Amino acid sequence: MSLFVITEDEIFGPKRPAPRPGLKGAPKALRWSSISQLKEGDLIVHEDHGIGRYGGLLKMEVGGKVSDFLLINYADKDKLYIPADRIGILQKYVGPDDKLPKLDRLGGRSWNVAKQKAKRSIKEIAKQLVDLYALRMHRKGYAFSPPDTNYKEFEATFGHEETPDQVKAIEEVIRDMTSERPMDRLICGDVGFGKTEVALRAAFKAVCDGKQVAMLVPTTVLAEQHYDTFSKRMGPYGIKVGLLSRFKTRKEQGQILAALRSGAIDIIIGTHRLLQKDVSFSNLGLLIIDEEQRFGVKQKEALKRYRALVDVLALTATPIPRTLQLSMTGIRDLSIIETPPEDRLSVQTTVSPYDEGLIKTAIHAELDRGGQVFFVHNRVQTIHNRTEQLRRLVPFARISIAHGQMKEKDLEQTMLQFLRREIDVLVCSTIIESGLDIPTANTIIITEVERLGLAQIYQLRGRVGRSREKAYAYLLFSDGARMTKDAEKRLKALMNFSHLGAGLQLAMHDLKIRGGGNILGFAQSGHITAIGYELYLKLVEQAVAELKGEPWHEIPEPEINLPVPARLPERYIGDMDIRLNLYRRLSTVKEKQQIERMKEEVRDRFGPLPQEVESLFGLVHLRLMLKRMGISRLDVGNSGIYLTFTETSPLKPDKLVKMITNKASRFHFVSPARLHIRAPGLANGDILGTVMQKIQIIEQRTR
Structure with a gap:
């Protein structure tokens, strides 16, 4: 008797997540300057006519038919009406706020002069970008084998349904790994959107091919959590996972380093300790960098020696603008995970002066529903005083402290107690901003928020809202504190971008606040001010393509003149913002x-x-x-x-x-x-x- 084993995939085809209403087929564009966020008075860029000011969505009768038009006001009271269905030819102006450009005149020369100046300046940048790209293209790396039955089995151990973006990101990573060219891919996804699963699959694939994997993370606490996650998923397959951080004694570190050199450890997870010169591998094949934006210049220089030799996968929730710049111009590959997991809710955000009544109410509400609270106070000198105030405010709550200057063992113990729900309120520094996954903690209170950067606040807010419970974030600025203009703009941006998946838009907004006119060390803020960031990047891409010898055929938006009414009438969709978004x-x-x-x-x-x-x-x-x-x-x-x-x-x-x-x-x-x-x-x-x-x-x- 013969026995044939037929897999589920062979009968039904590979597993695919069911399409989700409202998300399927969404255009995978970088929506950081989305026209749908336009407000009257915003600056807008028309590639042919220059920078004008948005005047609203208007209904007009032209040629016997009623249509919707976007009004753009230019200098000297010039007006331009763009049919709403051609909204794609416009870009929202993104540039430094402290140097707003003058409005152009319709038919004037200033716009073309500004574009030509920017193009000349861009040529030198493009040459450097092309040299970098060529270096990467001509390097030969290790081509991993295609996914096999073992990989499919590991895939099936994921306890959730993959989102469409997750599936796409995983496919792109595996495609990179199986090619001979070394992978250098950035996965940009909001906090809790499933980037770790992408890393797990890549790591499993690498180990199955006999290669070692190193995962670099910014904090010891996050290293511990990743170590637990990787150990649970990899353990049943006999894969040895190691942890290297300052929590380990010198003797333990020596043993781990020896095991790495001999190949006894398959996957090592660690902090910047992994970048020190005494760390060597038996057969490193994949480097995963979590929260890449948290590493400094020196640490990134140390990473360069790996980039030339192995596949590199970087994960980030709020990419720093320079990271975005390189991803957008093709030097690194970019995967975006925008679709939230099923039943994920956005975090309700409140900005307020420091208010004990509000704090007491927020903690009561969270503990009453059986949850836990993060209380972020990022000053170690005064964190104990703040904790005593809290104990008087909510005497029934179990409160503990966590910050980076504590003894390693004490910090580890406190974090484990919080994970085990033995602590109700964790008063902590920003040490918790990276990757911690505690589904029962769904309220975060952040004090002295005016002292923190946009990416930091966004990461901190991402610590809550990782379950099906509604989550709350309270951003409290010091009573009587004089906020800088930048701090005000950051808080406004957080309120505007509180929806799920807003990390990429926030990164672009941060670029706008900071001016960010530096690509590969070239100061470019003058040109970005003159023509806007989106058009500037497009011209860089065009120059790069031309230098590579690739054809650059930009297909113009066709102009259609039909005597047929075609619009979204107000009687059907009353909200102008929704209509504008649908047109976009x-x-x-x-x-x-x-x-x-x-x-x-x-x-x-x-x-x-x-x-x-x-x-x-x-x-x-x-x-x-x-x-x-x-x-x-x-x-x-x-x-x-x-x-x-x-x-x-x-x-x-x-x-x-x-x-x-x-x-x-x-x-x-x-x-x-x-x-x-x-x-x-x-x-x-x-x-x-x-x-x-x-x-x-x-x-x-x-x-």
């Missing part, structure tokens, strides 16, 4: 399926689609077709349809000529790039449907 999302769709999913979402939220909304979705589909065909403009007149082709149109000229010759009564060129399609009676029927049908016929016959 429609401008970023890349395929028909996304349009259909958005239609389904809008119908579900607001009811049956009025005719002008149906037409708007049709118009978006038509625009996709025109972009694909390299058509820059479509006009409808009494005698039919006019199409204007770009020089880079992918349509085959010989097939186009043949079609026109065979159907001379229907098609003819009125100029070398402008085609006329006769369509008698078009105005009396379904104009949009007829136009789309004609375009589809041309595409099918000329591809």
